[in-house]
Amino acid sequence: MSDPLPVETPATKAEMTDPLPVEMPAAEVENSDPLPVEPPAAENDEPPGQPTMIEVPIALPGSTQGCPDGMVRVEGEYCSAVVQECLEYHPEWTKRHGEPGVAARCLRFREPSRCVAGKTEHLSFCMDRYEYPNVPGALPRTLTSWEQAAGLCAEQGKRLCTEAEFNFACEGPESLPYVYGYERNAETCNQDRDYRFPDHSQRLLHYEACKQNARCAAELARLDGREPAGGRAECASWAGVFDLNGNVNEWVVRTDQKAPCRSGLKGGWWGPIRSACRPMTTFHKEDDYGYEVGFRCCADAETHPAG
Numbered sequence: 082m083s084d085p086l087p088v089e090t091p092a093t094k095a096e097m098t099d100p101l102p103v104e105m106p107a108a109e110v111e112n113s114d115p116l117p118v119e120p121p122a123a124e125n126d127e128p129p130g131q132p133t134m135i136e137v138p139i140a141l142p143g144s145t146q147g148c149p150d151g152m153v154r155v156e157g158e159y160c161s162a163v164v165q166e167c168l169e170y171h172p173e174w175t176k177r178h179g180e181p182g183v184a185a186r187c188l189r190f191r192e193p194s195r196c197v198a199g200k201t202e203h204l205s206f207c208m209d210r211y212e213y214p215n216v217p218g219a220l221p222r223t224l225t226s227w228e229q230a231a232g233l234c235a236e237q238g239k240r241l242c243t244e245a246e247f248n249f250a251c252e253g254p255e256s257l258p259y260v261y262g263y264e265r266n267a268e269t270c271n272q273d274r275d276y277r278f279p280d281h282s283q284r285l286l287h288y289e290a291c292k293q294n295a296r297c298a299a300e301l302a303r304l305d306g307r308e309p310a311g312g313r314a315e316c317a318s319w320a321g322v323f324d325l326n327g328n329v330n331e332w333v334v335r336t337d338q339k340a341p342c343r344s345g346l347k348g349g350w351w352g353p354i355r356s357a358c359r360p361m362t363t364f365h366k367e368d369d370y371g372y373e374v375g376f377r378c379c380a381d382a383e384t385h386p387a388g
Contacts, residue, residue: 141210143321147383148207149238151215154382155320156205159249160196163256163359167191171265173353184354186273190263194256208242208250209377211310211323212331218309221324221375224288224301227332227344227367230376239378243334244361246379247347251326251358253319258357260318260326270316271308272327272349272356279304285372304372306351324348327356329375341366346374 143153167187177183212221213233225233231241242250251260259265267273279285280300291297311323318325325331330346345363349356350373 141321142317143210149380151210152207152380153210153321154205155208155246155250155322156382157203157249157254158201159204159245159254160198160201160256161245162196162198163252164195164197165190165256165258165357165359182276186265186353186355187258187357188265190258192263194252194258196256202245204246204249205382206242206246207380207382208246208320208322209239209379210321212329212375212377215310215377217311220307220309221329222288223307223329223372223375224285224291224370225332225375226287226370227365227376229287229370230332231334234376234378237378239380241332241334241376242379243336244345244347245336247325247331247333248359250320250322251318251348255319256359257319258359260358261315270313270324270327270356271306271351273353274306274351276352277304277306279372287370301372306373308351326358327351330362330371330373332374332376333361335361335363341368343367344369350374 144156145152146154148154167185167189168191169187169189171184171186171188173183174185209215211217211219213225213230214222227241234240252258257263259270261269283296283300285291285300286294286297291301308328310328313324316326316328317323325348327349328351329348330350331348333345333347335343335345342363344365344367345361346365347361348358349360352373
């Protein structure tokens with residue numbers, strides 16, 4: 082299997098004043114071919130076994146009104162086109178601008194972000210508080226394609242989140258570049274960790290099959306930078322959703338596309354990439370997967386009559 086899926090393409094031309102470069106490891110070529118598809122081996126797509134539990138706050142942030150257990154209500158006015166101007170880039174970018182594998186990590190954005198859409202859109206939906214399997218203290222599931230992720234959400238009566246839903250849950254009405262504000266902090270979320278190059282001599286398997294294969298499990302463990310869901314309390318968004326920046330990339334639905342291009346990746350992962358709210362990877366197809374790629378589920382919120 083090829084290197085991970087870290088290319089992040091802006092959702093709109095107006096997202097940032099500076100062009101957002103491709104973020105790939107040094108050995109990669111920009112917009113390389115999609116990741117190879119594993120043959121449908123015998124595998125179990127059920128969630129991982131009993132997770133290691135961690136302590137979580139008793140009073141979790143956000144509202145759960147009108148949502149199934151484990152989900153939070155996200156509601157408000159969303160801007161579809163935002164200008165987020167970077168004032169200071171990471172030293173790696175300023176010194177090695179344009180080199181393969183060097184990401185335009187922004188240390189400080191201009192405040193505030195500017196909505197350049199003609200009008201905002203009212204959104205109201207439910208989102209899993211944590212990355213799948215949506216259990217506090219569980220490691221997020223990876224090595225899962227967009228198609229598999231959509232199926233796992235459907236088994237729970239849910240669906241994959243849309244690009245707009247992810248954006249709004251992450252950045253909120255203020256269109257924050259990061260869940261925690263305008264200045265990057267490598268300690269707030271699981272991000273900016275050193276990149277480890279995968280062994281290209283053999284492909285990684287899908288998630289359950291990989292855990293049952295000694296070679297694949299060992300390689301996944303060597304590459305793995307995941308952290309337990311909810312382990313960083315300050316990496317919760319305004320809506321009470323954890324790890325929308327960093328930890329693992331998350332599949333979303335591109336509602337303006339048709340199969341096999343409905344798949345997008347949002348939020349970034351633990352490596353040294355942008356890991357911001359708005360950028361999105363768009364060139365990976367619905368059957369692609371990677372060791373740093375996970376997902377979470379969304380659902381429609383119940384409506385309550387006013388009064």
